Amino acid sequence: xxxxxxxxxxxxxxxxxxxxxxxxxxxxxxxxxxxxxxxxxxxxxxxxxxxxxxxxxxxxxxxxxxxxxxxxxxxxxxxxxxxxxxxxxxxxxxxxxxxxxxxxxxxxxxxxxxxxxxxxxxxxxxxxxxxxxxxxxxxxxxxxxxxxxxxxxxxxxxxxxxxxxxxxxxxxxxxxxxxxxxxxxxxxxxxxxxxxxxxxxxxxxxxxxxxxxxxxxxxxxxxxxxxxxxxxxxxxxxxxxxxxxxxxxxxxxxxxxxxxxxxxxxxxxxxxxxxxxxxxxxxxxxxxxxx
Amino acid sequence: xxxxxxxxxxxxxxxxxxxxxxxxxxxxxxxxxxxxxxxxxxxxxxxxxxxxxxxxxxxxxxxxxxxxxxxxxxxxxxxxxxxxxxxxxxxxxxxxxxxxxxxxxxxxxxxxxxxxxxxxxxxxxxxxxxxxxxxxxxxxxxxxxxxxxxxxxxxxxxxxxxxxxxxxxxxxxxxxxxxxxxxxxxxxxxxxxxxxxxxxxxxxxxxxxxxxxxxxxxxxxxxxxxxxxxxxxxxxxxxxxxxxxxxxxxxxxxxxxxxxxxxxxxxxxxxxxxxxxxxxxxxxxxxxx
Numbered sequence: 001x002x003x004x005x006x007x008x009x010x011x012x013x014x015x016x017x018x019x020x021x022x023x024x025x026x027x028x029x030x031x032x033x034x035x036x037x038x039x040x041x042x043x044x045x046x047x048x049x050x051x052x053x054x055x056x057x058x059x060x061x062x063x064x065x066x067x068x069x070x071x072x073x074x075x076x077x078x079x080x081x082x083x084x085x086x087x088x089x090x091x092x093x094x095x096x097x098x099x100x101x102x103x104x105x106x107x108x109x110x111x112x113x114x115x116x117x118x119x120x121x122x123x124x125x126x127x128x129x130x131x132x133x134x135x136x137x138x139x140x141x142x143x144x145x146x147x148x149x150x151x152x153x154x155x156x157x158x159x160x161x162x163x164x165x166x167x168x169x170x171x172x173x174x175x176x177x178x179x180x181x182x183x184x185x186x187x188x189x190x191x192x193x194x195x196x197x198x199x200x201x202x203x204x205x206x207x208x209x210x211x212x213x214x215x216x217x218x219x220x221x222x223x224x225x226x227x228x229x230x231x232x233x234x235x236x237x238x239x240x241x242x243x244x245x246x247x248x249x250x251x252x253x254x255x256x257x258x259x260x261x262x263x264x265x266x267x268x269x270x271x272x273x274x275x276x277x278x279x280x281x282x283x284x285x286x287x288x289x290x291x
Numbered sequence: 292x293x294x295x296x297x298x299x300x301x302x303x304x305x306x307x308x309x310x311x312x313x314x315x316x317x318x319x320x321x322x323x324x325x326x327x328x329x330x331x332x333x334x335x336x337x338x339x340x341x342x343x344x345x346x347x348x349x350x351x352x353x354x355x356x357x358x359x360x361x362x363x364x365x366x367x368x369x370x371x372x373x374x375x376x377x378x379x380x381x382x383x384x385x386x387x388x389x390x391x392x393x394x395x396x397x398x399x400x401x402x403x404x405x406x407x408x409x410x411x412x413x414x415x416x417x418x419x420x421x422x423x424x425x426x427x428x429x430x431x432x433x434x435x436x437x438x439x440x441x442x443x444x445x446x447x448x449x450x451x452x453x454x455x456x457x458x459x460x461x462x463x464x465x466x467x468x469x470x471x472x473x474x475x476x477x478x479x480x481x482x483x484x485x486x487x488x489x490x491x492x493x494x495x496x497x498x499x500x501x502x503x504x505x506x507x508x509x510x511x512x513x514x515x516x517x518x519x520x521x522x523x524x525x526x527x528x529x530x531x532x533x534x535x536x537x538x539x540x541x542x543x544x545x546x547x548x549x550x551x552x553x554x555x556x557x558x559x560x561x562x563x564x565x566x567x568x569x570x571x572x573x574x575x576x577x578x579x580x
Binding site: 107108111112113114128130131133134135171174175179180191192193194195196200201203204206207208209210252 | 348351442522524534537540
């Protein structure tokens with residue numbers, strides 16, 4: 001899972017749309033194949049779907065819901081990248097705005113066994129093979145690179161390569177692919193610090209306990225632009241397709257996955273998804289890619 | 292211990308053989324009934340849990356042997372941090388708690404400020420959630436940017452634990468001091484011991500012996516609360532478990548962490564029991580009845 005943010009490079013969003021389109025065409029028929037010969041419009045009619053609350057699409061996300069994925073911690077306002085994506089998917093699945101209900105799903109409980117209290121959960125959750133053993137994911141709706149954020153005054157502010165960061169005291173949020181990235185790719189000499197949320201990581205960065213934090217790129221932009229004065233995004237890293245794509249999370253064996261994938265594919269091909277991405281995650285900042 | 296011994300039998304010169312065999316038979320029957328009822332209880336519980344419709348899913352999420360094996364090495368090495376925090380915090384808490392309890396018990400008027408300070412300390416730090424103390428010390432003090440002061444989160448987290456637990460432990464000591472009969476103090480004074488000597492040689496030895504079990508109880512609680520320090524960033528056992536769980540969407544790693552915590556608390560609980568039993572024996576041997 002990855003958390004809070006702003007702009008992402010045009011390249012990244014373009015890549016996400018392309019990847020999404022590719023995945024959608026590949027997997028939609030197979031994931032829907034078990035229940036019906038093909039995911040036809042009829043099979044996905046809103047009235048025939050098996051939902052937690054009949055007639056209502058129940059969508060989960062954590063609280064607080066961070067910008068720029070949600071705005072004002074209010075998923076129902078349709079503002080913010082993920083709120084907008086959720087409503088767009090709902091609309092494609094045949095639900096009006098009134099028929100969408102939001103419910104609070106802490107990240108740690110999203111993968112609990114047993115009945116889910118949501119139809120799908122949207123919470124910056126990275127799709128990985130291990131996680132697929134416990135839950136089902138939609139095709140990706142976003143692909144996001146990891147980025148390093150530090151203070152302008154830090155001796156790592158001018159790092160130009162991954163190797164330059166080896167001796168930094170790094171921090172990340174628990175459960176994020178950012179943490180896995182630190183351990184697997186940067187492999188710092190000092191053990192990374194891990195926080196419940198980005199708030200903890202931000203405190204430790206601004207009070208000098210940490211040299212830098214690793215977060216997803218939109219979050220990095222958001223923090224440097226709106227939250228920590230005198231901080232900067234040192235660089236981003238090459239996208240890892242096995243860890244850096246976000247998907248909608250469903251209970252294992254949910255019958256909705258195929259229909260949601262179909263909705264996402266339509267959003268990608270119509271260009272709506274790219275529009276939503278451009279609207280909420282600004283694309284005008286260039287950040288060097290660290291190797 | 293057989294039933295015969297339990298009733299004491301007070302070394303009776305004559306034992307009725309009929310009664311002896313009755314008691315033996317009854318002891319056997321009691322043990323049989325206890326064993327059967329225990330087995331039945333466990334079987335019913337196991338069947339009820341494992342036959343429930345969601346058991347396979349729960350088993351896979353919480354009791355997956357593969358996940359247990361995979362997550363254990365990281366949790367084990369992170370657990371060492373819990374142990375170190377605990378080992379450093381415990382002696383400090385014992386000393387600080389005792390000092391606070393003693394300060395509260397000072398009678399001379401000139402010690403009024405110390406007495407008040409001790410009372411305020413226990414009131415305030417016992418009332419504040421430990422988590423807030425840890426956040427306050429761990430994020431707040433480094434943010435002051437005082438030269439020469441460490442900003443190591445583990446250090447400040449441990450300090451917060453010491454502050455919080457010293458308040459609890461001071462009250463435990465105070466209860467122990469109050470439990471010593473006033474006559475003991477009066478007797479000591481009448482023998483010519485000073486106030487300080489009375490405390491040192493008469494009151495405290497008895498008081499501390501009386502509160503060893505509740506003190507150990509607090510320390511078991513402390514062992515688990517070391518996990519709270521993870522909010523500051525350090526990776527201890529519970530955090531390592533959480534990292535594995537959120538990585539794989541499998542909660543088994545928490546069970547692995549629990550096994551480690553339990554393996555520390557159970558010996559401690561048995562040690563407490565043993566101390567208590569010894570204390571009882573000694574009191575009895577002292578001829579108090």
